[in-house]
Amino acid sequence: MARLTVAERWKLLADTVDQLVHATSVDAVVDIVRPVARSIAQADGITIVKRIGEETDYLAEDAIDTLWAGMQFPIDKCLAGRAMVEEQTVIIPDITHVEGIPLNVYLATFIRSLIAVPIGDVKPTYAICAYWREAGPIDSDTVALMEALGRVIGGVIAVLEVLAIAEGRSSLAA
Template sequence: MMQAKSIAEAVEIVRPVARSIAQSDGITIVKRIGQETDYLAEDTIEPLWAGLQFPIDKCLAGRAMVEEQTILVPDITQVENIPLNVYLATFIRSLVAVPIGDGRPAYAICAYWKEAAPIEEETLALMEALGRGMGAAFAIIDVLGLAHGQPGGAHAA
């Protein structure tokens, strides 16, 4: 990931790898923009929300960023305070949403499965490790972008 010179390049490197790591039916990488989330990239068995924005409190990736912790959902029908119809219109029946970065996370990575089932501890550990690694890489890219006179350029997706 460190050959990436921008957040967008890092996302493109991670996107196909993350799905394999999670052994999932899909992944998304989500960016926080104020009080909204922007679905930057996805690698899924069917299209989800790439390029769309949602209120941060109406999606689980947003909740993971706001709460600064992993959100684990073995059965999407058992989650409160989300627009369930948005998820039920997709293949998603279980998911994990992992914040990327320390402090106030600005990104999250989510893995989705088409079956409602407990998420294995190993999968959870791998996704959280990936989130920490992405956070470190994003921070380095951001610092290098600022050091080269490109304020905010590292965040362009």
């Protein structure tokens, strides 16, 4: 993956926002975000996660190696779940120094550092995560970019939910 300047990453985020305003479903949102989020974060992988009750469902990924797309985990056993429950960004510079999660799940992958950003303002039901194969600090530009992306995705999903209700559908899945 080509290294982008911070300005190029913000431009990519702005271009993504332009595309997201035309999304008509969560699947469309995922299809727009999945291929660009890795470049925005300058990460080795990203996942988009949905909360289903007390489980997390890994909807999509774009990574240097297979992660967890299509798998579910208890919400309290994954960092994307922690971000949703705590309603705040989780920044982990070194995965080996995290408590309260099954470390073996992460160590079985390339992941050594990560950021998990909740999507949505009130009781987030989605999260986007970026992962790196080397442990180390996650720079403030990356945190700001990922949080901005999370806010935009949350806004788009909120609008889609309102439209679904207005159209008489009980959920976005209908």
